Amino acid sequence: MNARQHDAIRLVLEISEREHGERLDKLIASRVTGMSRSFVQQLMKQGAILVNGQPCKPAQRVRFGDRLEVYLPPVEPPSDLEPEYLPIPVIYEDDEIIVFDKPPGIVTHPAPGHEHGTLVNALKAIRPDLQVQPSHRPGIVHRLDKDTSGLLVVAKTEPARLALLEQWQSRSVVKRYTTLVHGVVEPDSGTIDAPISRDPRERTKMAVVAWGRPAITHFRVLERFQCATLLDVTIETGRTHQIRVHCAFIGHPVVGDQQYGGNRPFCVPVPRQFLHARYLRFRHPTTGRVIELETPLPWDLRVVLERLRTLERERVPCQARG
Template identity: 70%
Template sequence: MTTDHGELSLPIERSTVRLVFTIAPEEQGERLDRLIASRVTGVSRSYAQRLMEEGRVRVNGQSVRPAYRVKPADQVELCLPPPESPDELTPEYLPIPVLYEDDDVLVFDKPPGIVTHPSPGHKRGTLVNAVRAIRPGLPLLPSIRPGIVHRLDKDTSGLIVVAKNEPARLFLREQWQTHRVVKRYLALVHGVVPDDEATIDAPINRDPRDPKRMAVVAGGRPAITHFRVAERFLSATLLDVTIETGRTHQIRVHMAFIGHPVVGDEMYGRRTFIVPVPRQFLHAYYLRFTLPSGRPIELQTPLPYDLLDVLNRLRAAEQVEEGERRDGSATR
């Protein structure tokens, strides 16, 4: 295999998939491993790093490190090994409702506790396993992340979109990357948020002290979160949150950054709460985007029972607390 830069000597075996793409001006400065993960279906950031270690990635004909920052007009070439057999993606019928479907798109109402796609720690019980079961004929299924347009954290519930073919995935992915999708969440956060509405504009990247976490980091990827107060309690605030960008753990990181972490968030909050909380209180309840057919669509899903129960318990507990305060004031 040769290019204008000479012999590449990339590993080639039967059924290898060769991909070549050119870096656009707006992608300047992106880490190569992150960029590959966003550009190539079925390739995570960690897998991109492994491909580089195996010599399967070149930039302008040369080997580079995962942290390489791309430049406009760089030519990136990948040689992917044969994809995992679809038979290795175990079909599983999971309780994940389909809210919308057409020839191009599936939209699920993901319950908490379900991972979006398989990973080393989650080979089964994922949204992808469910797609394999209910729509076994999809052409994207040989991929580990078939048609995945965006993700939700394991313990975040709500709307998630899956493309049924590659043109649809690329069409939708472009909308997510250019921030033309309206994404709204309900989040219960610790403390009383004073502002009725506000915007958090703070860059996010891997926490230099703990690579498993994200953090607000100078020079990180731009991240913008808008919120307005939906309901205030004595010890918490229910927020209606809109995110312009879609960074990993964005809402959780931004809320912790301003001193109001998401209730139930064990990674960024770790605070006790007045009532039992089964998980992080974060629900993706609204999406507005354009279908590959060109038709705009709006979808909503109500707050699931486990989080609604938290609100009802919180309201009841705070009514009792408020009553006790009034009684105490009256006797003094």
Template identity: 45%
Template sequence: MDVKELLVCSEEEEMRLDLFLCRHFPDKSRNHIQNIIERGQVHVNGKTKKSNYKVKCSDNVVVTLPDPVNASIRAENIPIDVLYEDKDLIVVNKPQGMIVHPVAGIYTGTLVNALLNHCSDLSGINGVMRPGIVHRIDKDTSGVLVVAKNDYAHNKLAAQLKDHSMTREYVALVEQIIKEENGTVNMPLARHPKDKIKMAVVPGGREAVTHYEVIERFKSNTLIKCVLETGRTHQIRVHMAYIGHPVVGDPVYGYKKQRFNLKGQLLHARKLGFIHPVTGKYMEFETEVPDYFKRIIEILRKK
């Protein structure tokens, strides 16, 4: 373990704790810093604090950094569904059950492992653990992802995500009947105050906007299209649960008692559109929902 002791100076007073630490550890991402805080590895004057704690002048901040893990991210011969590929990027259709990139303790079986076997030229902006990864979808969410092969393409694609110009459309089967034809959920999201695994609607959290539209109604479920204006962790899942229509099969935010034998939520990233970082042309890719998703829809149509 590497223990660092920091003293808050006058110009740093009233900074959020996570931002204060980002200033002193510029090689660490804000998300990484927040995880360290949540795990109780940061003490302010001998006590643990939350990421949004405002530091005070002369606060004594002690940070315990875990020893680095020498993770070797290996290329693995895992089949991937490639929708498009050129020298700058690759678009894939990720299956349910696959993690996008390695995380602590999981270094195999991810999309990154498969991509390294498919092509060795991936952008290095996000480091050894997330080469080429511009955006993510949850492990048990299927659908379209774009991956950058070089840093120039990565920066251009990331800019489109940031300014909300990238088209991202999902299909979800949710619980109960949505009466209105369409709607928008505009509620801020942050880590759940009591359960750090979950996200939640939290005042003061990060802006999150989800637009939804009814595709088809069943006896006690609704098939909807969701368009993301922002891209927060678990955004659709949390927003739909918040308005009383959790995604069917969601083990975290959904009903405790599920009617179908599912391996995860019925949520599919159906469409992805963006401007090619080099050619400047708009490109759009669309995939059908997976077979297990179609099977549930057919069952509901017969009821």
């Protein structure tokens, strides 16, 4: 079936100034989640991708202001995901989207080593008729790490997924996190602008490297302790492990982060990495109205803060806290 038939999904992309000169197939694969370069090239052969209304080739270089049209095939039937009822609160839902307040310890979608107990398995249980691409992670627009809690948006229709993806790709979504980091962060606010890619020495980790993809993190100090700082963090980009990598890069790893903070001791028990996706602002994919959502810090992280504040009031030195 030709992807440009009447039942195809049409996605329109505008080329930004920073994307000028990039190779076309590579650009589209990076802009649209779940699309490989080989699949992009296949669509081009079918005439399902146009640049300014004209057929194109994979190696073609895009120009600032170019208008791309991508015609995606109809939605495939969902895969045989096992439905599982999990305690994941839904804080907003309508006909197009559903927003979860993901607890820690839950992976966003199935992956090797995490075939069950994911948010997608829970989604399959509560919304069994959902038919959104890609079939193995239906409606997933963005992800949160397993031990990061907070707001996560899922699309319930394919047009909604594509519209939300475009917002995430264009960086128009406002994403704010609360995190506790080791050490005393001196400036009251700042920006970390450092590219991130796969760590060349440890492929399971990410790292700041010169050849990485652009990554920008803004932070503001909320509260300082003798041995830690509570930060409000806003990310412009959404690179894998971005906040954790950037905080470690400036010498203030996230408290409880075993991967990027090592076994660095802390003065009170910490159940997991202290990172919570507390705030989202985006436009509804159908109506265009602004949706603004916020979720409070979970109880396990609140306990950590209360213990820290108690030690501060009692003026117990850091080195005596064990």
